[in-house]
Amino acid sequence: MSNVPIEPTPDTNIGASATEQIVAALTQAIVAHRLKPGTKLAEQKIATQFGVSRTLVRQALFQLSQHRLIAMEPARGAFVASPSVAEAKQVFAVRRMLEAEATRAFVRQVTPKQIKVLQAHLKAEQAAMACKDDASRSQRNELLGDFHVRMAELMGNQVLAELLGELISRCSLITLMYQSSRAAEHSSEEHVAIVQAFAHRDEILAVRLMDEHLQHVQAGLDFASPVTTPTTTSP
Numbered sequence: 001m002s003n004v005p006i007e008p009t010p011d012t013n014i015g016a017s018a019t020e021q022i023v024a025a026l027t028q029a030i031v032a033h034r035l036k037p038g039t040k041l042a043e044q045k046i047a048t049q050f051g052v053s054r055t056l057v058r059q060a061l062f063q064l065s066q067h068r069l070i071a072m073e074p075a076r077g078a079f080v081a082s083p084s085v086a087e088a089k090q091v092f093a094v095r096r097m098l099e100a101e102a103t104r105a106f107v108r109q110v111t112p113k114q115i116k117v118l119q120a121h122l123k124a125e126q127a128a129m130a131c132k133d134d135a136s137r138s139q140r141n142e143l144l145g146d147f148h149v150r151m152a153e154l155m156g157n158q159v160l161a162e163l164l165g166e167l168i169s170r171c172s173l174i175t176l177m178y179q180s181s182r183a184a185e186h187s188s189e190e191h192v193a194i195v196q197a198f199a200h201r202d203e204i205l206a207v208r209l210m211d212e213h214l215q216h217v218q219a220g221l222d223f224a225s226p227v228t229t230p231t232t233t234s235p
């Protein structure tokens with residue numbers, strides 16, 4: 001195997017510990033689909049790439065396993081997780097519960113400034129949608145997930161933002177494994193409609209649109225034919 005497709009990003013992570021930087025870089029690589037489910041993560045290679053000890057890499061991998069993005073297998077090492085169909089359905093069920101209430105709370109306290117932040121995010125999504133190359137596709141997937149996290153961040157509830165961030169990372173992995181082609185195309189349009197409901201402070205409509213949106217994303221998954229790499233271990 002060649003280099004792990006991760007990039008240390010010291011410029012954007014000043015102050016973060018080496019472990020946090022590795023966690024952030026690996027999460028980004030998984031979410032952007034540069035690291036696919038089942039890919040083996042060699043401690044030594046990551047340690048060399050980051051110029052750190054294997055102990056620090058092991059700590060980062062342990063954190064990622066707690067977020068369920070990585071599976072640690074005794075005597076075999078760390079692999080990018082391959083969520084099962086049952087796990088995928090459970091993750092989506094929790095997102096629907098959490099995001100219904102988050103949306104309700106958000107629309108009640110939303111400010112014009114927050115609407116502007118979300119509208120700027122929508123512009124970035126649409127720009128990424130317009131390009132069809134692989135890099136834009138990765139960026140698009142990241143931006144689509146970030147929309148939901150940004151909303152939680154704007155509410156100023158750090159616990160909610162962290163919880164949603166973790167769930168959405170897990171969803172990205174699930175999307176990579178089970179998403180049928182062109183299923184992501186509607187997501188950005190649905191985000192636009194949700195932000196419009198926010199702007200009109202229409203709580204009932206916003207909550208309904210968010211729930212329908214999450215149902216559509218789930219409906220776009222094809223559990224019959226998961227996409228996995230040849231190195232995939234257990235389902």
Ligand SMILES: [Zn+2]
Binds near residue numbers: 145147148187191213
């Ligand atoms: Zn979405």
